[in-house]
Amino acid sequence: MIHARGLARTFRKRRQEVRAVDGVDLDVEAGEIVGFLGPNGAGKTTTLRMLTTLLRPTEGTATVAGCDLRKDPVGVRRRIGYVPQSGAAHPEARAGEELVDHAMLYGISKAQAVAHGRELFESLDLHGLWERQPKAMSGGQKRRLDIAMGLAHEPGLVFLDEPTTGLDPQARANLWEHISDLRDHRGTTVFLTTHYMDEADSLCDRILVIDHGRIVAEGTPDALKARVGGDVINVELEQPEEAARVGALVGGLPGADAPSVSGTRVDVRVPHGGSALMALVRELDGAGITPLSLETRRPSLDDVFLGLTGRSLREDGPGSGDGGGTLDAGDRERMGEKHARVRGDERPEGSR
């Protein structure tokens, strides 16, 4: 469904070059749900916008849904759906009419657009909302309407840019079910960007991890976690000063990797969690430190990312960690900036 080789995009900003995407090779097969995971600024949206013809690559080639990205961008657009972070439905429009108008832009007859739209509303849990204005919908309903719009012309491949950002945890889990249903019941191939690890873990068949514009790992969530190996010990302390001391202690455990100290939290990977935990309890006791909590767990995708890049996805912004789904001020500001940028140049290059 998607085959890209050496895809790259450079932006010029105040005489400086930003290599947002730096030679990406990727393959997505029909019927897969593939997650593009990476921290803020890693190059996810830029890659997505190239694959959906909204942005011309500076280098590289790709076929998307059987069409050459450079030679046949119109063919690509006809065959794919794209759901941007900012959504596509006008807040004041009637939801059903908006979807039908959208489908008719693709040359679909009104009768067919209405029939397919009704069916999409039913399968995406939007029954009863045909006449509703998007501005009067919940966040989850709006996102499901955005996805319905992306599927209005029955594409076999749909791109979702951070589909659950800003939703509460229940609405996120509900949307994951709907996205899985698209694949299971309609055979739709889904390529989505996310910086939520739990989303990539629960929803995706395969994950591509991107950092600084390059793919740094790919595989099923389980295969990626198995690559890390060992166990992770996590210590929560009351004071950051204690965390620094504990960081030095855990670094001395047999076979331990370099520990990660973040605020009052310390994480370290060790070959055997059980025996290391016992040794650490003795060390902490000897140093007169009483932690708030101490636990050992199997590696998560965050540990995979930490091992690959030396950074935690959690460090890269609010809500990017363990599934906190509600928006805080930082999140809103970031999304606001993003919306402005995406809306400003959402048209395909060359159409301006």
Ligand SMILES: Nc1ncnc2c1ncn2[C@@H]1O[C@H](COP(=O)(O)OP(=O)(O)OP(=O)(O)O)[C@@H](O)[C@H]1O
């Ligand atoms: N139009 C542009 N002009 C200049 N630089 C840009 C432009 N678009 C993106 N960039 C830069 O390219 C890099 C990658 O941005 P991109 O939006 O693709 O990242 P991302 O992984 O989608 O991040 P996020 O999770 O915040 O959406 C960033 O350094 C960004 O500042």
